Amino acid sequence: MTHGTTHKLLDAYPKDLGGIDTHKLAECIAACFDCAQACTACADACLSEDMVAELTKCIRTDLDCADICTTTGNILSRHTGYDANITRAVLQACATACKACGDECEQHAGMHEHCRICAEACRRCEQACNELLTSLG
Numbered sequence: 836m837t838h839g840t841t842h843k844l845l846d847a848y849p850k851d852l853g854g855i856d857t858h859k860l861a862e863c864i865a866a867c868f869d870c871a872q873a874c875t876a877c878a879d880a881c882l883s884e885d886m887v888a889e890l891t892k893c894i895r896t897d898l899d900c901a902d903i904c905t906t907t908g909n910i911l912s913r914h915t916g917y918d919a920n921i922t923r924a925v926l927q928a929c930a931t932a933c934k935a936c937g938d939e940c941e942q943h944a945g946m947h948e949h950c951r952i953c954a955e956a957c958r959r960c961e962q963a964c965n966e967l968l969t970s971l972g
Contacts, residue, residue: 856970859963860911866956866963867908867929873956874901874936880949893939897953900936903929904960911967919971926964926971933961 878897881890907929910922937957944951 856967859967859970863926863960863963863967864908864911866960867904867911870933870956870960871901871904871908873953874898874904877940877949877953880947884947890943893943893950896936896939900932900957903932907964923968923971926968930961930964930968933957933964937961 874897878894878901881887881894881897884890887894907925910925934957937954940950940954940957942950944954
């Protein structure tokens, strides 16, 4: 789903979204799916490295982050029966996973470009989750 599609779908939602900042929501959804893709690709690239055994923690962190980001993006895309407490918990978990993955990938960024790119995506997603959390009050 493209960023423009996310905005269009939020605008087309038939009910009131309860005052949520739809721009921050759309940004966070996009950042989650972008990060999930980056983490999946980074894990796969790590598996192709000659020193794969030294990248075990990075691979695991990438895969965990990808799963959490995908789930977060999916949850944020659903609005029927919205529960702010669940949304806050999911956003906090996603920001935590992105921080951990970004930190891990940064340790390998000097040797592996895919880790540098992944770390950047993790930082953007972490920031987007925290900004949406702040806007929820």
